[in-house]
Amino acid sequence: MKMTNPLRYPGGKYFLVDYVAKVLEVHDLTGCIFVEPYAGSAAISLEMLARDLVNKIVLLERDPLIYSFWKAVVExxxxxxREIDRLDISLETWHRLAPLREVQSPLEYPPLVLGVAGLFFNRTNYSGILKANPIGGLQQNSRYTIDCRFPKERVKSHIMFIAQRREQITVKWGDAVRFLKEHQTTMENQRCFAYIDPPYYEKGKSLYRYYYLDDDHRALANLLKISSFPWLASYDDHPFIIDLYLGQAHSYWMQRLYLDYTAQNRKRGSELLLSNVQIPPVAQPPQAARPQLA
Ligand SMILES: C[S@@+](CC[C@H](N)C(=O)[O-])C[C@H]1O[C@@H](n2cnc3c(N)ncnc32)[C@H](O)[C@@H]1O
Structure with a gap:
């Protein structure tokens, strides 16, 4: 059964699920521990679990509100x-919860308190962006109102569906690079696969409250370079990232996935897939004059 997600996440990667499943299959990694150190909505991890392709998922997230939400889902x-039932989806609640957006550490409040706030802002703000304003604006003078993306019953049923697998889900808070450094040896000695989906190089700052600067992207690339557990990273297609991963002594596998959202009239672009194991070509409609990469 398809794992449905209670979050609507900017940069969510559900569209890569089949591809990642194929990578696991090709490398005989079915049943592994699946580590997602930039969890967000954890769309891929959760679907791997729902399809019984992995034994366990480990979710790490830096944003205290998103981390706390997943912590509350499993705990x-x-x-x-019950808290969702009690929640009035209104501008008043938005203002009441707003101070929780200033919280720097999830230790300051119970996961339930911060988790409800995280879910609330994710479902009531523009595009699910926690630092954005509410749908309909602060004056609520649009035909879209603050509650139009918060179907409580559906959100609760997604949460309960995921919670059935809670024994197989570990949720952690922190910085991904530090986590990977600390767990590198363990991950190399166990059957682990890491799906790495860092904040976008270009749009990260506008989408997430925690994002990366050049040095952070470089630190991640340097760490992945010396890590021998299998990993797959997805990134926006930018020369800086291509140079980080394909320049100098790096020898990664790379595929380019063309996103074409023109049907929905939204955006056009491409996503880079990078890995230290051989990754299959991405199935997509043929188009002339696409640049050939590794
Ligand atoms: C591209 S999104 C991940 C989306 C996710 N793959 C999905 O399908 O929903 C990147 C995530 O990394 C988180 N993040 C930012 N800085 C981080 C850090 N230093 N360590 C861990 N997570 C971080 C952001 O809060 C955001 O949720």
């Missing part, structure tokens, strides 16, 4: 659903 899903 207290019933209470979380």
């Amino acid at each position: 207290s899903p019933d209470e979380l659903c």
